Amino acid sequence: MIPLYFKIYQQIKDDIRDHTYPAGSFLPSENELVTQFQTSRDTIRKALAKLDEEGLIQKQRGKGSQVISHQLRHFPISGLTSxxxxxxxxxxxxxxxxxxxxxxxxxxxxxxxxxxxxxxxxxxxxxxxxxxxxxxxxxxxxxxxxxxxxxxxxxxxxxxxxxxxxxxxxxxxxxxxxxxxxxxxxxxxxxxxxxxxxxxxxxxxxxxxxxxxxxxxxxxxxxxxxxxxxxxxxxxxxxx
Amino acid sequence: MIPLYFKIYQQIKDDIRDHTYPAGSFLPSENELVTQFQTSRDTIRKALAKLDEEGLIQKQRGKGSQVISHQLRHFPISGLTSxxxxxxxxxxxxxxxxxxxxxxxxxxxxxxxxxxxxxxxxxxxxxxxxxxxxxxxxxxxxxxxxxxxxxxxxxxxxxxxxxxxxxxxxxxxxxxxxxxxxxxxxxxxxxxxxxxxxxxxxxxxxxxxxxxxxxxxxxxxxxxxxxxxxxxxxxxxxxx
DNA sequence: GAGTGGTCTAGACCACACG
DNA sequence: GTGTGGTCTAGACCACTCT
CATH class of the missing domain: 3.40.1410.10 (Chorismate lyase-like)
Incomplete structure (x- = not known):
């Protein structure tokens, strides 16, 4: 069973990768995402936390969550990749x-x-x-x-x-x-x-x-x- | 203002460092920590999540949170350390x-x-x-x-x-x-x-x-x- | 002042480990 | 079955940014 927050995380990640949310832009606010996905704010926040951890977004209090524009297209040796x-x-x-x-x-x-x-x-x-x-x-x-x-x-x-x-x-x-x-x-x-x-x-x-x-x-x-x-x-x- | 979960994180971290919780042992369960610190489970879980992220504990569903015994005493060049x-x-x-x-x-x-x-x-x-x-x-x-x-x-x-x-x-x-x-x-x-x-x-x-x-x-x-x-x-x- | 993210609560149900 | 951690909810208040 895949947790809901994980699905939301994946969806937003896809939306970032295909530039639905372009680099430098802001994601919808947490409250907007709550209504979009019909879930609780905590679930949304868990999804965003994962994106933040991976370096896909930067959260800014009072402003929103901004999509980070990366210089290097990651060669993912980081983490544990075989x-x-x-x-x-x-x-x-x-x-x-x-x-x-x-x-x-x-x-x-x-x-x-x-x-x-x-x-x-x-x-x-x-x-x-x-x-x-x-x-x-x-x-x-x-x-x-x-x-x-x-x-x-x-x-x-x-x-x-x-x-x-x-x-x-x-x-x-x-x-x-x-x-x-x-x-x-x-x-x-x-x-x-x-x-x-x-x-x-x-x-x-x-x-x-x-x-x-x-x-x-x-x-x-x-x-x-x-x-x-x-x-x-x-x-x-x-x-x- | 330091968040409560951060203080709890620090305290448990200290307890691990000074072997109050020795390597290989299990921390008190989340529910026990809730009563110990007189807070909600979510706050405890945030503290434990930080410890998990840093590699100090390993969470195991159905069992508990075990203190990881590290071979290498970390030379902290990892992260962003000056x-x-x-x-x-x-x-x-x-x-x-x-x-x-x-x-x-x-x-x-x-x-x-x-x-x-x-x-x-x-x-x-x-x-x-x-x-x-x-x-x-x-x-x-x-x-x-x-x-x-x-x-x-x-x-x-x-x-x-x-x-x-x-x-x-x-x-x-x-x-x-x-x-x-x-x-x-x-x-x-x-x-x-x-x-x-x-x-x-x-x-x-x-x-x-x-x-x-x-x-x-x-x-x-x-x-x-x-x-x-x-x-x-x-x-x-x-x-x- | 309105909107944003950050923290905290209290409760619920589930999946899993172990005796 | 009991206890553990994992997920999810609904609501509250705070700190901050921007206008």
């Missing part, structure tokens, strides 16, 4: 190679690289993303095999997230991400065919994924070719 | 040099680098941040002089944000940020004393700042020494 979703959204041609696909159990030695406790059964998967012909990213995953069973190389080639959410019906709740610039290793150079000689670092996005019950189940280390990397964020300073 | 605030929070020793401080008016030539329309009066400020003795970041700012008048080199040395918000009482609403890895220029090498020869890129965080009335007033280009750069983010997948 490559598969990216491909569909942006019409890039992505080829995925899977050079490593193995089971392992965490030992004292591998504890530090996986950040899982000793004894945890894991999938260890390395994927290389070739975007429009350029070897762009190395994705290294450590995924708890007791929580995400039945993974195959074929699933890894398509979308692990789709498998987790649609097939296993697990809900990914949140992830902690860290972006750094790390030195290129010999292995990196082997996997990222065509990486220029003078590039000495890759941009690393490390991500620790958790389920709704806060279980830590996945660690991903994505290493991007620096000239192919871009990360966008919409950041609010305060709640007005 | 260097001055960072310094206070983290006890780093930051020295700021201001090699460039000038007025200029946007011309056809400088339109592309500033992203402001021709004729806009701007401050152009370049600052170098020396963190614990290491030349770490070059901050280049373009700020609308008609909106932020009276800037001085001295203010730039301390905190431009504090001046904008506390002295001019302007409210910064949001910023669009883009992180990329850019090639080192001769100027970069001159300003970032001690940058290793073999580093060919700096991590660039470009940010376009807007006021609550959506006015675009500031462009900042921060270029970080790659081995000194870290960006953390808490990302939610869905709203549970």
């Amino acid at each position: 490559f598969h979703e990216l491909e569909e959204l942006q019409h890039f041609h992505v080829v995925t190679e899977v050079p490593v696909f193995e089971h392992l159990t965490v030992t004292k030695k591998t504890q530090k690289t996986t950040l899982f406790p000793v004894g945890t059964p894991l999938y260890h998967i390395v994927r290389v993303r070739i975007i429009d012909g350029i070897y762009s990213v190395i994705d290294e995953d450590y995924i708890r095999a007791d929580i995400v069973p039945g993974l195959t190389k074929d699933i890894a080639k398509h979308s692990i997230y789709a498998y987790i959410e649609n097939t296993l019906h697990l809900s990914v709740a949140y992830a902690e991400k860290t972006i750094t610039a790390e030195l290129v290793t010999a292995m990196d150079r082997k996997l990222l065919v065509g990486l220029p000689e003078d590039e000495n670092r890759l941009i690393q996005v490390e991500s620790q994924g958790h389920l709704t019950d806060t279980t830590y189940f996945q660690r991903t280390i994505a290493r991007h070719r620096p000239d192919q990397f871009q990360f966008n964020e919409f950041a609010r300073r305060q709640t007005t | 260097f001055h605030e960072l310094e206070e929070l983290q006890h780093f020793h930051v020295v700021t040099e201001v090699p460039v401080f000038e007025h200029l008016t946007v011309t056809k030539k400088t339109q592309k680098t500033t992203l402001f329309p021709v004729g806009t009066p701007l401050y152009h400020i370049v600052r170098v941040r020396i963190i614990d003795g290491i030349y770490s970041v070059i901050d280049e700012d373009y700020i609308r002089a008609d909106i932020v008048p009276g800037l001085t080199k001295d203010i730039a040395k301390h905190s431009i944000y504090a001046y904008i918000e506390n002295t001019l009482h302007l409210s910064v609403a949001y910023a669009e940020k883009t992180i990329t890895a850019e090639l080192v220029t001769a100027m970069d090498r001159k300003l970032l004393v001690g940058l290793p020869e073999d580093e060919n890129r700096l991590i660039q965080v470009e940010s376009q700042g807007h006021l609550t009335d959506t006015t675009y007033f500031q462009r900042t280009i921060a270029r970080h020494r790659p081995d000194q750069f870290q960006f953390n983010e808490f990302a939610r997948r869905q709203t549970t």
Whole structure:
């Protein structure tokens, strides 16, 4: 069941995207929307809150809700977006190679690289993303095999997230991400065919994924070719 | 006037920080909090929503609100945090040099680098941040002089944000940020004393700042020494 | 003064987890 | 079944903007 406020949110979002509400214009007032959608003001406000959070509108007390005009058409790496979703959204041609696909159990030695406790059964998967012909990213995953069973190389080639959410019906709740610039290793150079000689670092996005019950189940280390990397964020300073 | 829900949010946040509610434990239920704080459920829910948004708790329908245990103690570059605030929070020793401080008016030539329309009066400020003795970041700012008048080199040395918000009482609403890895220029090498020869890129965080009335007033280009750069983010997948 | 968004209340019903 | 969080309602008052 989709909540009413969410439907209203989607409708207004569509209306912004197709310029029914052009950039810079004001949405109808909350009271007008109440009569338009025949609902309560709180429901309208929830819908507007989502639009505000995503950076689609700017609310101004005493004035109204203004549609924000964005300079950059968002390349949505922000949030938690998988490559598969990216491909569909942006019409890039992505080829995925899977050079490593193995089971392992965490030992004292591998504890530090996986950040899982000793004894945890894991999938260890390395994927290389070739975007429009350029070897762009190395994705290294450590995924708890007791929580995400039945993974195959074929699933890894398509979308692990789709498998987790649609097939296993697990809900990914949140992830902690860290972006750094790390030195290129010999292995990196082997996997990222065509990486220029003078590039000495890759941009690393490390991500620790958790389920709704806060279980830590996945660690991903994505290493991007620096000239192919871009990360966008919409950041609010305060709640007005 | 501070809203009630905000005070409750702060109090619970404090209780989480000082382990009154330890990591992994559950907060009192919403109904219990209602009687504790003698308020309505909606007000409690607003407070909890803020905690959820920031990644301090995970709400679980039918179960309760669980305190998230974080692996990384956040280095709060996420959001819109200035260097001055960072310094206070983290006890780093930051020295700021201001090699460039000038007025200029946007011309056809400088339109592309500033992203402001021709004729806009701007401050152009370049600052170098020396963190614990290491030349770490070059901050280049373009700020609308008609909106932020009276800037001085001295203010730039301390905190431009504090001046904008506390002295001019302007409210910064949001910023669009883009992180990329850019090639080192001769100027970069001159300003970032001690940058290793073999580093060919700096991590660039470009940010376009807007006021609550959506006015675009500031462009900042921060270029970080790659081995000194870290960006953390808490990302939610869905709203549970 | 009229209209806007921001806060707060009191109550209702629903979907879900757990024993 | 009981308790939890999720949604929705109808109304109130306040703070702010604009004319």
